[in-house]
Amino acid sequence: MARWEELPDYEQTYLAGMKLPEFKEIPWTPAKPLAESRIALISTAGIERKSDKPYPFFSGEYRMIPTDVDPGDLVMSHLSPNFDRTGFQQDINVVIPLERLRELEEEGVIGSMARFHYAFMGGSRPEDMEPHVPELAKLLRGDEVDTVLLCPV
Amino acid sequence: MWVPFELGRPFGAPNNPEFQTRVLKALLSTLEAENGPVLADFDEDAPVSSAASDGDESAWACPIELKAPPPQADGDASVLEHALLQEIGQLRPWYELSVEQRSRTTVGVSSLDIEGNARYITAFLGDVWPDSPAEDLSQSVALKHAFEDLRAWYFESVMAQPGQATATSKQIVDWFWHETTAGAILQQLDKVCRESDDEVMQHLAGYLLLPRAVTGSVGDGSDGRANAEFGANRSFGV
Numbered sequence: 582m583a584r585w586e587e588l589p590d591y592e593q594t595y596l597a598g599m600k601l602p603e604f605k606e607i608p609w610t611p612a613k614p615l616a617e618s619r620i621a622l623i624s625t626a627g628i629e630r631k632s633d634k635p636y637p638f639f640s641g642e643y644r645m646i647p648t649d650v651d652p653g654d655l656v657m658s659h660l661s662p663n664f665d666r667t668g669f670q671q672d673i674n675v676v677i678p679l680e681r682l683r684e685l686e687e688e689g690v691i692g693s694m695a696r697f698h699y700a701f702m703g704g705s706r707p708e709d710m711e712p713h714v715p716e717l718a719k720l721l722r723g724d725e726v727d728t729v730l731l732c733p734v
Numbered sequence: 735m736w737v738p739f740e741l742g743r744p745f746g747a748p749n750n751p752e753f754q755t756r757v758l759k760a761l762l763s764t765l766e767a768e769n770g771p772v773l774a775d776f777d778e779d780a781p782v783s784s785a786a787s788d789g790d791e792s793a794w795a796c797p798i799e800l801k802a803p804p805p806q807a808d809g810d811a812s813v814l815e816h817a818l819l820q821e822i823g824q825l826r827p828w829y830e831l832s833v834e835q836r837s838r839t840t841v842g843v844s845s846l847d848i849e850g851n852a853r854y855i856t857a858f859l860g861d862v863w864p865d866s867p868a869e870d871l872s873q874s875v876a877l878k879h880a881f882e883d884l885r886a887w888y889f890e891s892v893m894a895q896p897g898q899a900t901a902t903s904k905q906i907v908d909w910f911w912h913e914t915t916a917g918a919i920l921q922q923l924d925k926v927c928r929e930s931d932d933e934v935m936q937h938l939a940g941y942l943l944l945p946r947a948v949t950g951s952v953g954d955g956s957d958g959r960a961n962a963e964f965g966a967n968r969s970f971g972v
Contacts, residue, residue, distance in 0.1 A: 584738045584779075591946050612765035626742075631842045638875060653838030658882055662945040665742030665903040667889055670840050672748035681745070681754045691762070730761060732744050 592663075602707070613692075618727040621695035622646075624677045625703030626669070626734035627659025636660075636702040641709030643717060646698045648679065660704040664734060677732055695726045703734060735761050735774040740903060746780035753781060782902070794901045796892050796909050800824060811860035814919050818852045821915045825891040832894035841886045844879035848887050851880040852916075858923055874934045878942060881920065888916055904947075911948045920944070 585593065612618065627636055629644040635658040636642060646655070652673045657666065668675040677698065685691050699717060701710055721729065737757065739746045745754040757776055764772045800821055829848075833839045844851055846867055857864040858877065866876040888910050892898065911917040920943060927939035 583740055587738075589947070591950055595946065607771050609770040611768060615762055615765060618765070635843055635875075635879060638878070651838075653836075656840050656842045656886075658843045658879065660878070660942050662943060663741070663947075665740050665907075666840070666886065667893065667903040667906050668740075668743040668748045670886065670890055671836075671893065674751070674754050675743045675745045675748040678745050678754055678758050681751060681758050684751075684755065685758065685762075690759070728765060734742055734744055 613727050615691050616689060617692045619693045619695055619725055620682065620691050620728045620730060621721055621724065621726045622677055622679070622682065622698040622730050622732055624698075624700040624732045624734065626657055626676045626700060626732075627702035627704070628655050628657050628669075628673075628677065628700045630654045631656055639705050639709065640702060641705045641711070641713055643699045643701050643710075643713055645720075646677070646679075646700060648683075648694050648696050648698060650679070652679075659702055659734070676734060692727075695721070695724045697724055735764055735776055737776045738778075739780050742903075743780065750781060794897060794905045796913065797895050797897060798824060798828070798892075800914060811856055814859055814915070814922075815853055815856040817915045818856055818919055819849060822848055822852060822887075825888065828894045829887055829891040832890040835894060839886075839890060841883045841890065843886075844876070844883045846880060846883070848883065851883050851887075854880045855884065855923060856919060859919070859926060872934070874932075874938050877935075878938060881943060884916055884920075885910065888914065907945070907947060911944075921948070924949075 588596070624646075628646070629635060630646070630650065631654055633644050636644070638660065655673055657669055657676075674680050677700070679694075679698070682691070682694050686694050697720065699720075737744060737746065745757045747753050756778070760774070760776050764774050801824060829839075841848070844867075846854060850867070854864055854867060855877065863873060866873045868876060871879070889906055892906060892909060893901065911921070924939045924943045927935040927943070930936060
C-alpha cells in the first residue's frame with residue numbers, strides 16, 4: 582500500500598470506495614521464537630511457474646512455489662493491470678523474498694524456511710479462495726510450518 | 735504491517751537486498767508481540783533513483799527511436815500487425831540482452847512466442863476474431879495471456895537499454911502506453927472489446943487490459959468487487 586498522498590486522484594477514489602471486510606472475532610496465537618520457527622511465504626501476486634497452468638480468470642486456486650525455485654521459472658499472470666510489474670521483472674524478491682528469507686535462515690535469525698511456498702491471484706474473491714485453504718493448511722502442516730508471512734501485492 | 739511502497743513492490747525496491755531485509759525483519763518482529771492484533775507501520779520510503787528523487791521525470795526517455803508511429807485508431811489490422819512486428823524487431827536485441835543479463839524472463843504466460851502473441855492480438859482488430867491458440871483456453875483468456883507477455887516483453891526490453899537505471903515504473907508504463915505501437919494497438923483493442931457483443935470481452939476491456947492510469951476511469955471504488963463478482967460461477971474454459 583502506497584502513501585495515500587502519493588496516490589493519484591483516480592486511485593484514491595477507487596480505494597476509498599472499496600468495501601472493507603468485517604471480522605466477528607480476532608484470533609490470537611503467540612508465535613514461537615523466530616529462531617525456532619519454520620516459515621513459509623504466501624503471495625497474492627498471481628505468480629506461478631512457467632510449467633503451471635495459469636490461474637483461471639477470477640480463480641481462488643493457489644500455486645505451489647518450491648523454496649529452491651529457479652527465479653527464471655516464475656511468471657506473473659495476475660488479472661489486474663493496476664500495479665507495477667517492473668519491480669518483479671527485475672528481482673522476484675521485491676514480491677516474494679525467497680533469497681532474503683534464506684539468508685535469515687543461514688544467519689540463524691529464523692529456524693528454517695519451508696520447503697514450499699504458495700501464491701494466490703489476489704484479484705479473486707476471498708470466498709473463492711477459502712475452499713482451498715483447508716488443503717493448503719494440511720500442506721503447511723505436512724511441511725511442519727510454524728508461521729506464514731502473507732505478502733500482498 | 736503497512737508499507738509505503740508502490741503497489742506491486744511489497745518489499746520496497748528491486749535489487750536492493752539490504753532494504754528488502756530491513757522490511758522482512760520488521761515484518762518478522764511483529765511476531766514477537768505478546769498480545770494482538772498487531773498493526774505496525776514501516777515508515778521508511780523505498781530508495782529511488784537520483785532522477786526520480788529530483789522530481790525530474792523527464793530525464794528518462796527510451797533511447798530507441800521507434801520507426802513506426804503509433805497507428806491511428808481506425809487502422810487496418812494487417813497494417814497494424816506489420817507495424818507491431820516491425821517494432822518488436824527493433825526492440826528484440828534489447829530483449830535478448832535482458833534475458834542474457836538476468837538469466838531470466840517473466841515472458842512465458844502464453845504458449846505463443848512474441849510474434850505469435852502480436853499476431854493473435856492484432857487479429858482481434860480485424861473482421862473475424864481468431865480462434866484460441868490452445869484447445870483448453872477460451873479466446874478471452876488466451877488474449878489476456880498474450881497481452882501479459884507482450885507487455886512484459888516490452889518492459890524487459892526497455893529496461894535493458896542504457897540509462898534504464900534512472901527509469902521509474904511510471905516512466906516505463908507511460909512509454910509503453912503512449913509511445914509504442916503496441917500500446918496504441920492495445921488501446922484500440924480495448925475499444926473493440928468494449929463495443930463487442932461478447933460479455934467476457936467487454937469485461938476484459940472494462941477491468942483487465944488498460945490500467946486506470948491510462949483510462950482515468952475511477953468508478954466509485956466498487957469495481958474491484960464487481961470485477962471479482964463477475965468471475966463467480968463462470969467458466970472461462972481454463
